[in-house]
Amino acid sequence: DAGITQSPRHKVTETGTPVTLRCHQTENHRYMYWYRQDPGHGLRLIHYSYGVKDTDKGEVSDGYSVSRSKTEDFLLTLESATSSQTSVYFCAIKGQTYEQYFGPGTRLTVT
């Protein structure tokens, strides 16, 4: 399972509150990714990281920020959550032959 954990696994929050999701990996992978999954849209890339303190935007980055201060942790922050950010969030790492392995996901509901 590539040693990926996500926390929390479920969260309900109110509109306008900040939310931080954590992705933790134990195998020293350089590349990490945050995706969101919504019905009818498949998975969409939010942000990715190619090393400590090296991050870049994906296709749906508005309203999200990320940080990576250690190789093993990649944080996704919703500065002010909106109902449109209700989704399932998956973290992934890139393996040695370019494949990606996904964490178990975080189900976020913004009310």
Add this chain to the structure above:
Amino acid sequence: QQPVQSPQAVILREGEDAVINCSSSKALYSVHWYRQKHGEAPVFLMILLKGGEQKGHEKISASFNEKKQQSSLYLTASQLSYSGTYFCGTEPDSWGKLQFGAGTQVVVTP
């Protein structure tokens, strides 16, 4: 622009075959295939790099036509365990910035 998958859904009986297609309008470096069961994370099946290679995983194989930017996933002699939603993911380079299709739901019945 996300790749286009077809069909949207397919129902099979055990032992039957199916083909899932993935088409992109962009030049591709690679095509990935994943399977996701309800309430779980996507699971990697295989990756095809540009060059038109074909790969296999048990009775699941795939091809990549680099010139047409198309990939196909072949489910052969389907098993109940093949049920799930299949996603293709495409990328124009090796950075891993995947764009996923909307998915193909596969139901295998006894």
